[in-house]
Amino acid sequence: MKEKQLNEILIKNLQYYFDRKGITQTDMARDLNFPETTVSNWMKGNTYPRPDKLQMMADYFNIKRSELTEEKPTNLIEINQDLVKIPVLGAIACGDPILAEENIIGYTYEVADTLPSGTVFALKAKGDSMEPTIPDGAIVLIRQQANIECGEIAAVRVNDDSEATLKRVKRQGETLFLMPDNPKHSAIIITEKNPATIIGKAVSFKVTL
Incomplete structure (x- = not known):
C-alpha cells in the first residue's frame, strides 16, 4: 500500500x-x-x-x-451514543483527592446511560489474583464509596500503599478479609498493624484483545 x-x-x-x-x-x-x-x-x-x-x-x-x-468496512451502521470520559488511575498519593490530576494515567470511554450514580473512575487490573473473574490487564470501573457489602469486589488501599488492590471483601465478626478469586493467592487480613481503606466498589470491567 x-x-x-x-x-x-x-x-x-x-x-x-x-x-x-x-x-x-x-x-x-x-x-x-x-x-x-x-x-x-x-x-x-x-x-x-x-x-x-x-x-x-x-x-x-x-x-x-x-x-x-486499516480501512474500515463500508457496510457498518453507526449508532449514536453519549460517551463520557472516565479517568484511569495509577498510583494514588496518600492524602490526595482520589481524582487528583497526578493520579490519572489515562482515560477510558463509557456509554453514559450504563454508568452508576456517584463518582466513577477506573483502575487497570494487575496480576492474576482475581482471575477468572477479572483478568490481568482489564479496565475495571469503580464507583467511589467507603462501604462495601460482604462478597462484593472492592478497590482497596492496604497499609497506605499508593496503588489500590482489587479484592473480594469478606467479614467474620469484626475481622475484615480481602479475598482473591484465584485460589493460588492468599487472603489479606486487615488488622490495626495492616490497615486498609476501601475506596470504591467494582461495578464492571472490559478487556481489549
Whole structure:
C-alpha cells in the first residue's frame, strides 16, 4: 500500500474516533502529551506516526491498533451514543483527592446511560489474583464509596500503599478479609498493624484483545 493511501486511512480513522468521542486532535495531543504540531502533521498527511505512537493512540481510544491503520468496512451502521470520559488511575498519593490530576494515567470511554450514580473512575487490573473473574490487564470501573457489602469486589488501599488492590471483601465478626478469586493467592487480613481503606466498589470491567 502506498504511503499516501496509508496517510489517508489514518486521517479518516482518527477523525472518526475524534468525532465518536467528542474530542479534538488538540484534546488528544494534550492527554497523550504529544506536541500539537506532530498531531497536526499526521492529520495533514505530512508525516506518519511511529508504531509506539500508534499503540498509544489505540490504547487511548480503547481499540486495536489495526482500527487506526486499516480501512474500515463500508457496510457498518453507526449508532449514536453519549460517551463520557472516565479517568484511569495509577498510583494514588496518600492524602490526595482520589481524582487528583497526578493520579490519572489515562482515560477510558463509557456509554453514559450504563454508568452508576456517584463518582466513577477506573483502575487497570494487575496480576492474576482475581482471575477468572477479572483478568490481568482489564479496565475495571469503580464507583467511589467507603462501604462495601460482604462478597462484593472492592478497590482497596492496604497499609497506605499508593496503588489500590482489587479484592473480594469478606467479614467474620469484626475481622475484615480481602479475598482473591484465584485460589493460588492468599487472603489479606486487615488488622490495626495492616490497615486498609476501601475506596470504591467494582461495578464492571472490559478487556481489549
